[in-house]
Structures are given as structure tokens and as C-alpha cells.
Amino acid sequence: MLVGETWQAGTVGGGTLEWDCLQYARGLLRSDKDVEFHEFVLGNGTNQCCGGRAKIKITRSNLPMIETLTQQLCRDEESRKTVLLFGAGHVGRALAYALAPLPLKLVWIDPRQDEFGTVPSGVEMRVTSDWERQLTLAPQGSGLLALTPNHSLDALIVAAALERNDFAYIGLIGSKTKRRRFENSFREIGLTEEQIKSFICPIGDRNIRDKRPEIIAALVAAEIVEKLLHAA
Numbered sequence: 001m002l003v004g005e006t007w008q009a010g011t012v013g014g015g016t017l018e019w020d021c022l023q024y025a026r027g028l029l030r031s032d033k034d035v036e037f038h039e040f041v042l043g044n045g046t047n048q049c050c051g052g053r054a055k056i057k058i059t060r061s062n063l064p065m066i067e068t069l070t071q072q073l074c075r076d077e078e079s080r081k082t083v084l085l086f087g088a089g090h091v092g093r094a095l096a097y098a099l100a101p102l103p104l105k106l107v108w109i110d111p112r113q114d115e116f117g118t119v120p121s122g123v124e125m126r127v128t129s130d131w132e133r134q135l136t137l138a139p140q141g142s143g144l145l146a147l148t149p150n151h152s153l154d155a156l157i158v159a160a161a162l163e164r165n166d167f168a169y170i171g172l173i174g175s176k177t178k179r180r181r182f183e184n185s186f187r188e189i190g191l192t193e194e195q196i197k198s199f200i201c202p203i204g205d206r207n208i209r210d211k212r213p214e215i216i217a218a219l220v221a222a223e224i225v226e227k228l229l230h231a232a
Contacts, residue, residue: 002069021058024038035057081143082107084138086144087146103229107124112127142168144171158172159186171199171220173201173203179202183196203219205223
């Protein structure tokens, strides 16, 4: 966590612990010290019932340290998993906003530029109909969501992704009936049962029947966090 006199970036977990750390850090900035150590007991005394202890080191930043942190942030950005989001319709737009804050590289693809509207910060917009090239550019272990208005195009995108055998997540918007039809067409082109069972359709929580785009997006975002960011 970086702390200035009137700002902070990052977190050490929130609550009383973080509040106290902010005060100690700002106190250090006003002093002639370069480093302090503090230990906290996370119990009734801090109004946090988590339990345990936390040891905090507070260090005055200098230019070399800032450069090191910047380099680390750049490495973290480069190592983020890529998610290809095909489709800028209602659910596609809701998904772009739901996924944008997550530690992912989101690439949003649609040939209809006017459909994107306002693109969330950090999201890469690609106005193109060349879906095959977009799949080729995706690194191993990427995620993919097919939400185009064309079911035939959805089928082509998902089939090509399945054939690669290296996507960590492949999601297709649709019903159980749509899934069955796609499964049959995938068998006809020679995909294996193992490949076919690896794509997800319907996407999101099947037990929640709310079809509002924002609800679907929230459920799918949770699914992607599980599959891409916290896979066993």
C-alpha cells in the first residue's frame, strides 16, 4: 500500500488495522524516520474479530523504490490472463463493465463500432470481424466468451477455441437447448466428447433465473474468477 498525506493506493485489508497503518505512515512522513515496524493483535482491542496478529513494516519511499514498484506492476500487468469477449450487445456491455475492474486483460471484439458505447477503462476494444485472427492472438490459458447475435458465428468461434485445447475457459451464452444443438454440430465436425464437455453453456449460475444483463454479467464474472484466477 502506498500512502501520501492526503491519498492512498492499495490496501492491507481494511478495517481498523488499515486505518491505524495510515496514521502511522503519515506520521512517519512528517518525521525524520525512514522505517517503522508495528505489530497488531486482531481482536477486541481493534474491533476486528478475525483473530491473529499482523506485522507491518512502514518505509519511506524513494525514487529507486518507486521504480522497483513500477516495474513489478508492469510485470503483473503482463502476466494477467486474457479474456476474449465476442459481442457488444446488452449482455456483452454488462460483462465488459463487470470484468473491467478484475485483474484480467479484457479484449472486447465486435465489428459494429457503434454498439460499444463507452468502453470501460483498461478494456481493449477491437472493431473487427476477423474472429479467427483474434483467436490466434490469444495466449495459452486465455478465457473466451461468445455472445454474438449470430448463432452460427458463435458455433464457429467456440468450435475453433475447443480445437485449440488450451483455453482455460470457454463460455457461450444460451439455453440448454442451444447447448444440445451445438454439441451435435461439434460431433459432426469431429470434436471429441472431452473437448465438447469443456465449454460452458448456459453461462453463470443455472439456479438463478434472472435474465437481466447485469445479473448475468455478475454471475459470469464470478465464474471467470473461479476458472481463470483461482483454478485448482
